[in-house]
Amino acid sequence: MKYFYKLLMIFIVAFTIQSCQDDDTEFGAVIAPSNLVVTATVQGQSMTDPNGDGTGIVVFNATSDNALNYSYDFGDGRQGSTFDGTIEHRFVQLGTNTYSVTVTATGTGGAATTQTILLDVLSTFDDSEAKEFLTGGSSKTWYWSVAENGHWGVGPTNLIGGQSPEAYYTPAFFPVPAFGRYCNDLTECFYEDEMVFTKDGNDVIYELKNFGGTYFHNTYLSQFGGPSAINGNNDDECLPFTAPAPGVITFTPTLDTDVPVEQSRKTTMLLANDSFISWYVGSSEYEIMEITANRMVLRTVQANDPALAWYHVLTTDLPVNPNPPCI
Template identity: 75%
Template sequence: MKNYYKLLLMLVLGISIQSCQDDDTEFGEIITPSNLNISVSIQGQSVADPNGDGTGIVVFSAAADNALNYTYDFGDGRTGSTFNGVIEHRFVQLGVISYNVTVTATGTGGAASTETIVIDVLSTFDDAEAKQFLTGGTSKTWYWSVAESSHWGVGPSSPDRIADQAPAAYYTPAFFSVPAFGRYCNDLTECFYEDEMTFTQDGIDVIFELNNFGSTYFHNSYLSQFGGPSANNPDNADECLPFDAPAPGVITFVPTTDTVVPVEESRKTTMILPNDNFISWYAGSSEYEILEISENRIVLRCIQGNNPDLAWYHTLTTDVPVNPNPTCS
């Protein structure tokens, strides 16, 4: 009997060893990338302007032996990734700022090598007027402009994505717009109008905070990622789900470049909200082009994160909504 158990144990060990060998054969040799080198090209850099021309644009090129992809931590709260090691990034903190940029080259089996470089970059972009409008110089809270027709809607993002539209379709909610108070009296949208978006001045920075009172209105294509749809949503429509709002943080303001909106229809300033934050309604994007802004009204445009064919429009106001969730008969 003892010999039997010994034979059984040897058989199990043999199968385990063979399995590991098979795994090694399947995935191949794990090789850590080596000889990681990083080169940097700052736009407009010269002897007279060693930190660039003020655009803040930098092109990075990384190369390593046996690397499959490269990830970048730019040292300004943003990251990026690329397979060929080349990536462009715009630094927007005003003035000449030193950034610790970390590049990670990843090889087979997740083996990785990391290098960090320090670069000094000049950025001169600053939309001080937009910051003043957003904050009033201290702090302002914004709400959906519920009494205004087309305060929320969708249209085509660009002729490259959806052609054969009138020119205005690419900077207006041409496909669908919500009428005034259009999301009232619906169990699935009861959280929609109560959200508060607060912008607070902190030196030259602006801090964004979303108060969603514990639930957020999600585009239906994102429901499964956040615990939906609920039992009372058999048609998989957009709906409110329990959700903790992202932490507040500093907004990144950048010049708007990748847009089809004509210059006369856009401020050409884009806000990148921190910590994957968003303006009340979740469509997978934290980047909002400012089309219009004044002391008490903003019109924003964003591209849906999982469907770049669609551009969404939000109109906000500083006027507190009257009874944002009325009792409906």
């Protein structure tokens, strides 16, 4: 009997070793990409304009042997990835700046090869008037314009069902009326938010003051410790949340939008540190539709549903609810 058990144990060990070897065989060899070559073409680059034409647009191309995909760190706080190695990026820091761009080619088993290049790029885009409106030349606090109809709402990014062209640039699906959700328990952490814009040289720093809580779209609740939107839970909700650190805004010309030029300023703000304007829909990119010294209209596309565009109307006037206190 002991002999039988010894034979059984030998068989089990041998089978386990063989199974592991089979798994290794199925996984394949771990191969790091080789011969990584990175090139960069700056738009408008010439003998007279060696750093480009001021658009800041650069087309990168990476090639290598045995690469499955390529990731880019553009050296300006933004990243990108591509399977074929080709990607376009727009550098927007004003003036001629040197960027350290790192490309990582990844092969089987996660094996990677990297290369870094230095690149001088000229960007001439600036919206000094918008910066002045946002900050008043120093620092300015903005609030939800709760007394306005449509101060918050959602519309389509594609016209469907015979909708009018205005649906492209208005909250056609659902405009929240004045004080429409002011007494809603779910928004008690929402309308009190403060959005602070501060001038620092030619830069503008954005800070969200959410006082410990943020109002999340229901599709993001489970990501931040709330209930899942599955099983009939379709309510948005306030959750405890530490606001992102203040950071410098990147201003870019608005290019990829269907909003007519007469309906938008065509300036976009890219907020640093994954920050957002009070209402969380996964986006840090806001198109400035309108702006004056005390009112602005912003448009952002929901990150996990690019068919939806959200609109925010902000004011520098501290909102006061003229209605009786909420019961």
